[in-house]
Structure formats: structure tokens, C-alpha cells
Amino acid sequence: MPIEQTEPRIRRDPGFPVAWLIAPATLWLVAFLLLPLLAIFVFSFWKASGHGLTPAFTLENYQNFFAVEGFFDPQHESFLTPSIFLRTLWTTFRFTATVMAICLLLAYPLAYFLAMQVESFKWQLTLFLLVMVPFWTSYLIRAVAWLPMLGRHGLLNEFLMSTGLVDEPVSFLLYSEFSYTMALVQLYVVLAVGPIFFSLAKIDRALLEAARDMGATSFQIFREIIVPLSLPGVAIGMIFVFVLLMGEFATAVVVYGGKTSTTGTIILNYYGIANYPFAAVNAIMLMLAMMIGVIVILRLVDIRKEL
Amino acid sequence: MARSSPERRRRFRVKVGLSIYYVMFLVFIYGPMFAMFVLSFQGPRGGVTFPMRGISLHWWAALLQPSIVGDLRSALARSLILAIIVMVITAVFSTMLAMAFRKRFFGAGVLFYAIMAGLMVPGILLSLGLASLLRQLGLPPAWWSSALGLHVVWTLPFGFLVMMAVFNRFDGRLEEAARDMGADEWTVFREVTLPLITPGIVAAGLFGFTLSYDEFARTTLVAGAQNTLPLDINASLTQRVQPTLFALGTASTLFSLLMIAMFIAVYTILYRRSH
Numbered sequence: 001m002p003i004e005q006t007e008p009r010i011r012r013d014p015g016f017p018v019a020w021l022i023a024p025a026t027l028w029l030v031a032f033l034l035l036p037l038l039a040i041f042v043f044s045f046w047k048a049s050g051h052g053l054t055p056a057f058t059l060e061n062y063q064n065f066f067a068v069e070g071f072f073d074p075q076h077e078s079f080l081t082p083s084i085f086l087r088t089l090w091t092t093f094r095f096t097a098t099v100m101a102i103c104l105l106l107a108y109p110l111a112y113f114l115a116m117q118v119e120s121f122k123w124q125l126t127l128f129l130l131v132m133v134p135f136w137t138s139y140l141i142r143a144v145a146w147l148p149m150l151g152r153h154g155l156l157n158e159f160l161m162s163t164g165l166v167d168e169p170v171s172f173l174l175y176s177e178f179s180y181t182m183a184l185v186q187l188y189v190v191l192a193v194g195p196i197f198f199s200l201a202k203i204d205r206a207l208l209e210a211a212r213d214m215g216a217t218s219f220q221i222f223r224e225i226i227v228p229l230s231l232p233g234v235a236i237g238m239i240f241v242f243v244l245l246m247g248e249f250a251t252a253v254v255v256y257g258g259k260t261s262t263t264g265t266i267i268l269n270y271y272g273i274a275n276y277p278f279a280a281v282n283a284i285m286l287m288l289a290m291m292i293g294v295i296v297i298l299r300l301v302d303i304r305k306e307l
Numbered sequence: 308m309a310r311s312s313p314e315r316r317r318r319f320r321v322k323v324g325l326s327i328y329y330v331m332f333l334v335f336i337y338g339p340m341f342a343m344f345v346l347s348f349q350g351p352r353g354g355v356t357f358p359m360r361g362i363s364l365h366w367w368a369a370l371l372q373p374s375i376v377g378d379l380r381s382a383l384a385r386s387l388i389l390a391i392i393v394m395v396i397t398a399v400f401s402t403m404l405a406m407a408f409r410k411r412f413f414g415a416g417v418l419f420y421a422i423m424a425g426l427m428v429p430g431i432l433l434s435l436g437l438a439s440l441l442r443q444l445g446l447p448p449a450w451w452s453s454a455l456g457l458h459v460v461w462t463l464p465f466g467f468l469v470m471m472a473v474f475n476r477f478d479g480r481l482e483e484a485a486r487d488m489g490a491d492e493w494t495v496f497r498e499v500t501l502p503l504i505t506p507g508i509v510a511a512g513l514f515g516f517t518l519s520y521d522e523f524a525r526t527t528l529v530a531g532a533q534n535t536l537p538l539d540i541n542a543s544l545t546q547r548v549q550p551t552l553f554a555l556g557t558a559s560t561l562f563s564l565l566m567i568a569m570f571i572a573v574y575t576i577l578y579r580r581s582h
Contacts, residue, residue: 247429
């Protein structure tokens with residue numbers, strides 16, 4: 001006679017099977033994230049033919065990226081003139097770095113205010129949401145919205161004239177580095193506020209209280225406790241802003257009148273003239289620059305405890 | 308220890324200063340949108356900057372005529388349908404993934420970074436890669452296939468992070484209790500887990516809907532022959548800018564705000580009910 005098992009069944013693995021839970025999303029990511037990136041990598045070694053791509057293995061596209069205008073070319077007079085593509089990548093990076101710095105300067109005090117100075121949780125959430133709302137609206141339209149502000153008869157000029165700072169309208173406001181930087185800051189600063197706010201809000205208030213009881217001044221508390229503990233949030237916010245800015249291409253057209261190009265616009269232009277391999281090379285170079293940037297940020301700050 | 312009064316006064320001043328700064332910040336991020344809103348009511352002979360030459364609905368009326376920036380109404384309809392599909396997929400995938408990440412499993416680290424990569428890789432790169440891949444394979448891109456694919460890659464990390472946060476605070480003992488009483492996995496999910504995480508699912512859906520509705524970079528090369536609303540807006544930018552564009556921008560922004568308010572309202576109601 002079989003012995004009836006009276007012990008309760010031991011559930012070694014409660015819940016739905018992991019494989020089923022992750023399968024759909026994993027397949028989706030393979031199809032729409034991994035394959036496109038792989039395609040860029042492979043196509044960057046292919047040849048452009050009249051109306052598309054021909055399989056090949058050539059480094060010609062990479063050579064064109066670097067070698068135009070005599071870079072690495074001893075015969076050329078302007079030996080060290082980098083190609084337009086390298087210079088564009090550099091410009092893209094320069095704008096990105098400037099905008100990142102401004103975003104950090106603007107976002108930190110704001111996040112500090114929300115996390116440390118607003119006491120009621122309800123208000124904290126409301127004021128935070130108010131800052132976040134633009135992130136959920138169209139960024140193209142937010143870029144367009146700068147047009148009436150800038151320009152010769154824009155609101156900023158009117159304001160400057162009414163305060164007597166300038167006598168006649170200044171022209172550097174629209175279609176200039178100034179307008180471009182300003183619009184980018186306004187578009188992306190919100191992304192820096194979020195992570196910094198979260199890391200500040202997580203700081204244990206007892207720590208600050210203890211430091212205060214031991215006689216630390218507000219500034220000491222800020223420098224020795226708040227800043228170090230908020231660094232992971234700063235790093236995450238800066239990574240967000242960095243990668244999105246490096247991939248930026250539409251804003252330049254709207255508020256800079258297309259006077260500058262970013263690597264993003266170059267990619268679009270070469271896609272437009274059906275030179276897919278060269279668009280791919282620019283994309284690879286952009287990715288490389290971004291990876292280096294992200295690694296540098298991660299080197300400076302250890303964000304692992306935040307994830 | 309009593310705190311010195313100068314110290315307290317100083318902290319008060321910091322607080323007032325930062326409050327003023329907060330208001331200025333709001334002016335900075337909302338000001339341009341407000342100017343656009345006002346200028347959309349520009350008189351028929353006015354231009355894209357101040358001063359206003361009268362007040363009219365001229366440019367709003369022009370919006371309804373089909374010739375300005377293409378077929379605006381169909382573009383809007385396509386954007387809405389796409390946003391709703393993305394919302395549903397984002398909510399479902401995020402929930403499933405976050406449930407999987409409650410356990411340890413092989414490849415969890417790789418999958419985590421793959422999900423986050425959707426946030427880090429610029430949209431233009433994915434558009435380029437997918438568009439040239441489809442071209443090489445001879446498959447036509449379309450807003451409901453290839454653009455949908457890239458949109459979900461972008462919205463998924465946001466929804467996933469929301470759901471991870473939800474499950475971090477989730478009390479697994481509730482499910483254990485239901486299992487001990489003999490409930491099967493589906494019953495546990497339907498009766499215990501789902502009601503508690505519904506507010507989170509709504510929040511994940513908010514990201515899915517709003518981010519997809521406005522997405523441009525991940526639509527531009529992969530939408531095929533038919534435009535979504537952001538593509539139409541971009542196309543109208545290449546023409547001479549007219550106040551019609553401001554009317555369109557205002558309408559689209561108001562719609563976004565309405566959707567956000569609706570999501571937050573639903574979230575609040577569900578949150579109150581589940582706590």
C-alpha cells in the first residue's frame with residue numbers, strides 16, 4: 001500500500017514561471033533594439049551602391065569619416081585639420097557638455113528645494129509633478145515655442161529694451177548658439193531634476209539631525225552629507241541628459257535655423273541621400289563617443305547602490 | 308540644544324530664496340509655451356512674434372482646413388491609436404518583467420541592462436538601424452509595426468522602473484497567505500496582486516501613452532508612407548512658420564495636459580482604493 005504523503009507540498013518557486021514572464025519583452029528587445037544596432041554595425045562595413053547597400057567588408061567608410069581634408073594625410077598642407085564629421089561630433093559634444101553643466105546648476109537647487117525644504121509630502125509631489133509635466137508633452141512643440149520669445153521682436157528683446165539694458169533689439173537671440181543652448185536647457189533640464197530629487201529625498205533625515213546636534217553648520221551638512229549622498233542621482237540625471245543631447249537633431253533646425261549640424265543631422269542627411277553605410281559610420285562614432293562619456297561619468301560616481 | 312536664532316533666520320532666508328527660484332524655474336519651462344498659446348490667437352494679419360495685431364481664431368480655423376500641414380486629422384488619429392497600443396504593451400510588459408525580477412534568475416543582469424539600453428540609445432540610431440535593415444530585407448516600414456516596435460523600446464524602461472518601485476514596496480506575505488489557503492497562481496494574481504499594483508500599472512501606462520504620442524526621433528525613418536502627428540509638425544516646420552503652427556502646438560499641448568491630468572486622476576482614485 002503506497003504511503004500517502006501528508007506533508008504540505010513545498011512550493012519551491014511560487015509565482016508564474018520566469019521564462020514566460022520575460023519571453024515577450026526579451027523577443028521585442030531583440031527585434032527592435034539588438035537587431036537595429038547590429039544592423040548599423042554590419043552596414044558600416046558595407047558599400048553604398050546606387051540605391052542601397054552591397055555586402056562587403058570595407059573600411060572605406062571609416063576612412064572617409066576621418067581622412068577627409070587631410071587628417072592623417074601627410075601630403076596635405078593642413079595636416080591636422082580634422083574632417084567635417086569629426087568636427088561635427090566635437091561640436092555636438094561641446095554643446096552637450098555646456099548644456100549639461102547648465103542643467104546641473106539649474107536642477108540641483110530645484111531638486112534640493114523640493115526634497116529638503118518642502119515638508120508636506122503632498123506638496124512635494126504636487127510641485128515635483130508640476131516640474132515634470134513638460135517631459136510628457138511634445139518636445140518639438142516646446143522647441144517651436146521658443147520662436148516668439150527670441151528673435152528681433154521677441155519677448156526677451158522687448159524685456160531687455162524695457163529695462164533699458166539695450167537700446168535697440170539685439171540679434172544674437174534667435175538662430176544663434178545662445179538660443180540653441182537656451183532651448184536645449186529648457187528641453188532637458190527636467191530630466192536632471194527627477195533623479196537628483198529622488199536621491200535627495202532618500203537621504204535619512206536622522207543623519208542630518210545627528211550632524212546638527214554635533215554642531216555642524218548648515219553648509220557643513222550640505223557639503224559633507226547631502227552632496228556625497230546625492231551624487232548617484234546627479235550621475236544618473238547627467239547620463240540621461242548626456243545621451244539624449246548627443247542624439248539630438250531636431251532642435252537645431254527649429255531654433256538654430258539649421259546653421260549648425262549635429263552628428264544626428266548628418267546621419268539623417270546621409271540616410272536621405274541613401275548613403276546608408278556612411279550614416280551607419282557616423283552612428284557608430286556617435287555611440288562610441290557616448291559610451292566614453294557614460295563610462296567617464298560612471299568612473300566619477302558609483303551609481304550601483306542606486307539601482 | 309536650542310538653535311541659535313541667526314542660524315534659524317538664515318535657514319528661513321534660504322527657504323524663501325529657493326521658493327522664489329522655484330517660481331522662476333516654472334516661468335522658464337512654461338513661459339515659452341504660454342507665449343505660444345497667446346500668439347495662437349494672433350489676428351489674421353499678425354505674425355509669429357509679438358505684438359498682437361488683434362485677437363482672432365483665424366489660425367485655429369486654418370488648422371481645420373486639410374491643406375496646411377497635410378492630413379492633420381488622420382495623423383492625429385494614427386498618433387492616438389499608436390499611443391494606446393504602446394500604452395497597453397508597456398503596461399503589460401513592465402508588469403511581467405517586474406514580476407520576473409522579484410526572483411533571481413539566470414541572465415537577470417543582462418536583461419536589466421538591455422531594458423535600460425532603450426533609454427540610453429538615441430532614437431535616431433534605432434530609427435536608422437531598423438529602417439536600413441527593413442530596406443535590405445525588402446520589408447516596408449509602417450507606423451503600426453516598425454515605429455510601434457521602437458516606441459515600446461523607449462517607453463519600456465520607464466514603465467519597468469515604475470513597476471520595480473511598486474514591487475519593492477509590495478508585501479509578498481499577502482500572496483503567500485492566499486497560496487496557503489489553496490489559491491492557484493492565476494487566482495492569487497487576479498485577487499491579490501493585481502488590485503494592489505493597479506495604480507502602478509496606470510503610472511506605467513502614462514509613460515507609454517504620453518511618450519509615444521509625442522515621439523519624433525523613433526518615428527521619423529520608420530513610419531512608412533503615413534505620418535503621425537509629430538511627423539506632421541516637423542514637416543510644417545520646414546515651411547514658413549505661421550501662427551497656425553502655434554495653434555497646432557497649443558492644441559497638442561492642451562491635449563497632452565488633459566491626458567496627464569486624466570492619468571493622474573485615475574491613479575489617485577485607484578491608489579486610494581487599494582490602500
